[in-house]
Amino acid sequence: MSDISLIGMISIFTAGITIAIGSVGPALGEARALAQALSAIAQQPDEANTISRTLFVGLAMVESTAIYCLVISMILIFANPFWEYAIAQSGG
Amino acid sequence: MMTNPDQIILWQYGLIKINATLAFTWGVMALLALVSYAVTRRMVVDPPMSKGQNLLEVIVFHVNLQIREISRQRPLRYLPLIGTLFLFILISNLLAIVPGYIPPTSSLSTTTALALCVFVAVPVYGIRQIGLWRYLKQYCRPTLFMLPFNIIGELSRTLALAVRLYGNIMSGVVIGAIFLSFVPFFFPILMQVLGLLTGTIQAYIFSVLTMVYIASAVPSSDDKDSKHPETGDTHE
Numbered sequence: 001m002s003d004i005s006l007i008g009m010i011s012i013f014t015a016g017i018t019i020a021i022g023s024v025g026p027a028l029g030e031a032r033a034l035a036q037a038l039s040a041i042a043q044q045p046d047e048a049n050t051i052s053r054t055l056f057v058g059l060a061m062v063e064s065t066a067i068y069c070l071v072i073s074m075i076l077i078f079a080n081p082f083w084e085y086a087i088a089q090s091g092g
Numbered sequence: 093m094m095t096n097p098d099q100i101i102l103w104q105y106g107l108i109k110i111n112a113t114l115a116f117t118w119g120v121m122a123l124l125a126l127v128s129y130a131v132t133r134r135m136v137v138d139p140p141m142s143k144g145q146n147l148l149e150v151i152v153f154h155v156n157l158q159i160r161e162i163s164r165q166r167p168l169r170y171l172p173l174i175g176t177l178f179l180f181i182l183i184s185n186l187l188a189i190v191p192g193y194i195p196p197t198s199s200l201s202t203t204t205a206l207a208l209c210v211f212v213a214v215p216v217y218g219i220r221q222i223g224l225w226r227y228l229k230q231y232c233r234p235t236l237f238m239l240p241f242n243i244i245g246e247l248s249r250t251l252a253l254a255v256r257l258y259g260n261i262m263s264g265v266v267i268g269a270i271f272l273s274f275v276p277f278f279f280p281i282l283m284q285v286l287g288l289l290t291g292t293i294q295a296y297i298f299s300v301l302t303m304v305y306i307a308s309a310v311p312s313s314d315d316k317d318s319k320h321p322e323t324g325d326t327h328e
Binding site: 049050053056057060061063064067068070071074078079 | 096158161162252255256258259260262263266293296297300301304
C-alpha cells in the first residue's frame, strides 16, 4: 500500500470518527443544559431573560468543543497538510 | 473545496494583494460607516423621525439594555466596543445571502483579529477601572497556585472565541457549497436560512461573551450576588 492511499484512508477514517465521537458529548451536555433551563423557566417565568442569556452563553461554551472537532475533521478532509506533502513528493 | 477567502486574490499589483477577506471586510465597514453617517446627519428629537434613525435607536437601546443587564454598570463605557463587534459580525454574516459574497468571518484571520481585540480590551478596561495591581491580583484568586491555570484559561477562551465564530460561519459556507454541487435549488435555500440563524446567534454570543469577560475582570460597583456564569475555563 502506497503512502498516499494510506494517508488518505486514515485521514478520512479519522475525520469521521472525530466528528462522530466529538459531537456525542456536547450534544448530551447541551441537551441536559437545555432541559434544566426549560424547567427553570417553567418555575420562574420572570427570570426567563437571565436564564436564557446564561443558557446561550453556556451553550456557546459547550458548542465550541464540538466546533473544534468539526474544524479538525474539515482540515483532515479538505486541507490535509500530510496529504498535500505526499502528493508533492510523488508528483514532484 | 475548503473555501478560504484569504486565498482568493481579487486584485494584485506587485507585492500588494487584495484578497477576498480584505475586500469584503472593508465593504462591510464602509456599509456600516456610510449608513451610520447618512442617518446621523439629520437626527431629530421629536417623534416624526426617519426610519433609519428609528432603527439605529432600537439597536443602540437594546445593546445598552443587554450590557446593563450583564455587567450591572452604566453601559456607555462599553457600548462602542460591544456594539461595533455585534454590528460588524451581524452584518458580515447576514450579507451571506448576497450572491458572490463570502463572509469575512468565514476566514480564521478575521475572527482571530476580533478575538485579539477582546483579548486586549479585557485588561485595558480592567486596569482602567481598578488599577494595575488589583487587576493582576485577580489572577492569583483563590490562591497563588491557580495563577498558571488562570493565564491558560485567558488564552484558551480567546482561542475558543476565534474558532467558534470561524467554525460556525465557515461550516455554513462549505455545507452550502457542497449541497449546491449535488442537490439543486431547494435544499441549499434551507441551509442558507439555517446559516442566517446561526450567524445572528453567533454575533449575539460573541458580543455577550465579550461583555461577560470584561464584566468578570471589572467587579461591578454594586456587587450584589453577581450571577455571571463561570467563565474561567471552557473545557471541563
